Amino acid sequence: MFKMKNTIKILCALVFVCALFISCGSGSGKAPDWILNPSSVYPDSEYVSAVGQGTSRQLAERDATAAITREIKQRVQAEITAQESLVNDGLGWSQNNSLLSTVDTTSDIEISGITIQEVYSVKRSGGEDWYALALIDRQQTGSYYKTKAQGNIDVINAKIIEAYKNPNTFTSAEILHQAVVLAEETDMYLDILNVVNPKMRSIVVPDYKNAQAVAELERQMRAAVTVFIEVDGDVNGRIQAAFKSVLKKYSVTTSLDKATAAYVLEVSVSFTPFEMTADVSNKYARYTLDAAMVEQSTGNTVFTYAENGREAHLTESEAVQRAIRTTEQAINQKFSAQFGSFINGED
Template sequence: MRSWLTFLMKRSSGAGLAIVLVLCAGCGWMGGPARPAWIDGNSAQYPASQYLVGVGQADSRPQATEQAYAAVSRIFKAEITAQAKDWESYLVVESRGQTNTERRLTLDNVTRVTTDKVLENVQILDTWFDQKARQYYALAGMNRAQAESAMVERLAELDRTIQTQVTEASHTQDKLSRVRNLKRAAKNLVLREAYNTDLRTIRSTGQGSPAAYRVAELTAELEQFLSTQYGMAVEVSGEQAEPLERALIEGLAQEGFSVAGHGAASGTTPVELLIKGTVRLWPIEVHDPHFRYVRWCTDAVIEETATHRVIGAVSRGGKEGHVTEREATAKAVRVMQQEFSAELARSVAAHVYGETDLPVAAAAPSGCPKETGASPLGR
């Protein structure tokens, strides 16, 4: 092989030499005279004090490369999981409503976001092909100094953002603004702590960069404010109103709010939002000899108690069937509790926390017709 390359280099033009260099770029995969030391975790060329590495082994080049990247990724994921206990106060609150994971900041989401950023600094450092065993090896790694510089810059940016949000939360007189800034600051602080864990992994000393705040402290401040200063009231009327109202109150409580139900004595927490809903159920005729069907509809509006301004509206409807009308009604109630009440609670929480806007009345047509053409079901 060496004599063949020497012959070509002597006789090639500039363009031909470029082709030879391209061929040489893959020579690492063609095997060498000896097994590289980095496969066994010892490498003078990539010392642990300067590089954080992972080795991949597979039957093909792409798989070996992928496994090498994955080996580096696992180092960071393991560290984040080990450190996550300090964030439990926030992550537990966020995981209460598990039916809507898109807007939740879960541990899996944290590790994915931070690890993706870390892997931007990882590259394939070396490769080798074991001709006898027909196995491909790849060494992936990052230069600790370069990765540290990028991570320190990212932490500084998050620190500035968190400080701005905490300052605005403490100085504003607007309750909604305070809630949103505290929520965003806590969320950013979780990410910041995850990045700091990555920094400790990157640095050979294992030292990170302390934050000015703690996740548990910000979360406790937010929960305290919601329980004492930002209450809600729920009023649901109509057929089967009681189980629907109970499910809505439970959903809002799981989101962290203090909620009073219809007819409940007023508490000490000021009521900032009033959620008023109606529910109707009635039997319908469907040409089915085995099942009886019930149609249901729900409408709800959310208004600010101070101004009586309607800020959102949610409507849903559907039909459920079972072997008897009574069982069909019970099934419809369960569906309303799961689909309508849970969705409404999440929508209200997303609005309060500044994540998404509530549907407006014009965009949420009434789910209940004015006349059903049948007698409503009893409560």
């Protein structure tokens, strides 16, 4: 696959060169050196460069911008792939996947600092061929990403300190989630900086290491939050088990001791059989659920959830079972989504 990609690149380059010479032959004057060898005019030590081609100036400039953007992203991906191999040798695939997520994020972002430095056109029969040179100044763009990264790092450090001031609370988890989001963005900035200006990158060393480390800290903070689940009207512990499963999904610890728990999830649930005169062939069961997350130290309700509806079946017992299953499903899906937004500070 690697050989095939190289072959394709070489063929494309040959086509590009042939097209240029043919165009120059029909035009006047020699083509500028930057078209075939940008680094001869704009040294690689100072610039990242790429040449684009099109039938109009706009298309050529757009092509050059796209080419230099691809160049940066490919170099970033190569850097992260190298890190991935290192991590996989020492720490395993779980760490590796987090590194690759940065590549996905990078692929969606626009690279800053791109300028069109040169343009050149050659007349040919039936139109013109245009060439454009896109540049990234390593010093200027490096300073931009260094400043962006350092600004984020300062905010992340402050958030980590703030989280430690609110231990064992959902507040600390929310603050650290914000820090994780910023740390992922910062990792991306630093990856780009490492490609554009490695010397500047070596100066910026986050105290928290990287986004993975902040995410692990967030997980630890969540695990330190203890919740006692209290269900009135439960059926064989099924509703409690559903809530416990969701809390575990978000790394929150379920406490067996109400007195020492930081929070109590107060749940009231009922499954009530009833009949409808308009439908004598079916039996019905109404389900109603109300839940409130109460902080024990203050008595404040920090999160609520409610669900209600009805189920029908030929028998009353099965109608009730359906109502229970529907409630469990609602907890695993709707409650889970709402609780996730709450714990991440997105509600």
